[in-house]
Amino acid sequence: MNKQFAQVKTELPGPKAKELLDRRHEVVPHGVSYGAPTFVDSAKGALLRDVDGNQFIDFAGAIGVINAGHSHDTVVSALQDQVAKYIHTGFNVMMNDPYIEFAEKIAELAPGAFQKKVMFLNSGAEAVENAVKIARKYTKRQAVVSFTGGFHGRTLMTMSMTGKVKPYKFEYGPFAPEVYHAPFPYNYRRPEQMTEDEYTDHLLEQVKNFFISEVDPSQVAAFIMEPVQGESGFIIPNKKFVQGVYDLCKQHGILFIADEIQTGFGRTGKYFAVDHFGITPDLITISKSMAAGLPISGVIGRQEVMDGASGGELGGTFCGSPLGCRAGLAVLEVMEKEKLNDRAVTIGNKVMESFKKLSDQFDEVGDYRGLGAMCAIEFVKDPKTKEPAKELTAQVLQEARARGLIVLKAGVHDNVVRLLMPLVITDEQLDEGLAILEEAVEAVVAGEKVR
Template identity: 50%
Template structure:
């Protein structure tokens, strides 16, 4: 097969850490399917790891990219400005769940957005320390990697890490702790690890992504807001994976009666092109001195044009509502599976951002990462792309395009069900 030939070349030419997780080499992708170089077509429940919420090759996004490429590709916004940047900052400022005046800044990747959000918080507060959470994933650059909570494959051998990063427990309805215990541990840190007056920011995911699709309980998010308000700490919501309709709201923070101070965005913001951003309160965003945040390629005009088209598609096709419908279908099937296969220990998530957690035994809850790998491989043989998650790699998550048809969704779930039956047994 041609894919095998290309992957043999890949092994000789591409750095080993970038090992490809499937034997698929893409030739074309449309909507919710990917066709490989050998003509095999797969239903995509991975979506480029949460990037393709509007689907592969959406005509409006493709058109916006093509038209902007003909106008100009790059100037560096801080040298020669362009209206696309202003347009997106205005539109997102009106969409994010932050009241009052907002400002926006755009970058390339989610990890850049997180790093720059922390910079902004540090400059605004005059403090150094950052609190992140167990199970978190915030990126792979130095500060974001320090904030990330997983040794293998992300952190092992890559120290020393950034200083003044502290880690608190994140609540889980399945494994614990509960919100009250997690919040008490966070407040205890101010006596045992870092004084509150040294903390610039608390950074959290409204629903953890790589950590295993663990939604933050409302009481926990409300508690974070209270703690930050009482101590003058900036609350940063990392919505890199949860943003843009994935959870059945445009932004996951809309599930809570809480406003963050800053929101980081990326992944599905630009229909597959590299773009990220920080949207936040004007007082915080404007406090930094010129040059404190930036970069040559920040807010590329082609990516910004794509992002504008993505927002248009969300409005015209009502994809936020569609995410809730997809989520209902997914949850119903997953709960049905859990009733048949007790090694599905938990079904969880918000909207269309759902996962199953696989365990060796439902009582001990011992993680079953090998079972997750086997199910993913069996699903691939049946034409379905799936991806694992979780600190132990024992969760299987769904990040399918929100444009997926009812038929493709059911076909994908049928393939997943067959894979579970083949691996876990009837």
């Protein structure tokens, strides 16, 4: 393949990156992980350049943060303008109008033909924590139900809600009380004797029985669900399951929280992924791609639910920073002008074509799936047993990096490659990146790796 964008000039890590890695290991704890063994020098659109001059096509997007692209001119201009005016005053001290304007636009875009209110925070985990606080305050109930395989953060509460032990929960207990986990559909790994519809009915029945064996519904403040599970490998539930859980919530006066931190802002081809499932959540958590890399998050909710808390019970020192809000407004402008929701669908179609090609060629491809540009491919040792191929997946990531492509793993078994490329990626960059990924898979399976 004649590469135009991916240009790896030296084996990773290069000399400058090696020096920085040595310094990193001296001062940064081992618990803070990293993927690529190098350091960024510059980034633009869907391209990354490291300190040794290597250029990579970015299929990771800072774990789904860069839907609008690295350093988009519109975002950069907005930030430069804001920095020249003021950086921070504290919304709880002296308010700023970017917060209000951004909240108004987010409320208008969010699903639901009812009055909504919005609060801004700093991180995805903080948004989830506050959604739980809001739900508990409004319902006067304590219990929260999340789903097996779900990921909601690394703080005590969100770690308790996360449905994967390693590396997130191992040896970090005891966990927050009154947190329960309900079953979530993993269609590829459903029992062979069941159709997808039978499997869905079975799981919904388990959720109903959950109210008998685990917690009474009268004690449950909220269910929280990722419309597409992110860290677990882009597991997409069918519409019937999501609507079934939603109906159970309505039946028992339980709030439904949609965790849209990884799925929101165009990743699935819509501003919010729940729009694919025909439901209207009571609360929605957002972060990641809402501000093109600025640390900001939020909770969107029904007015009466959001207003259940009294003054001073919600907020924080840096919550709703002017820089984050200005960046968020710029992202919405980019999404509208460049039609990034439509672009996500186009990207997803191309990715799925590439994945089908790999699936037809290699038995090691157990499954591939996607919703918009939220796409993943799952590797197995044997297509019949579906035994996860964790080592092969790690080798594919390493081989892709050696060829100039940054990609991420995911999955409960660490055997999934997930794609989160910026939605502003050009057709040429997308085609080259997919070709590199195909070559990486072929090289690993055939044992002909570059390095």
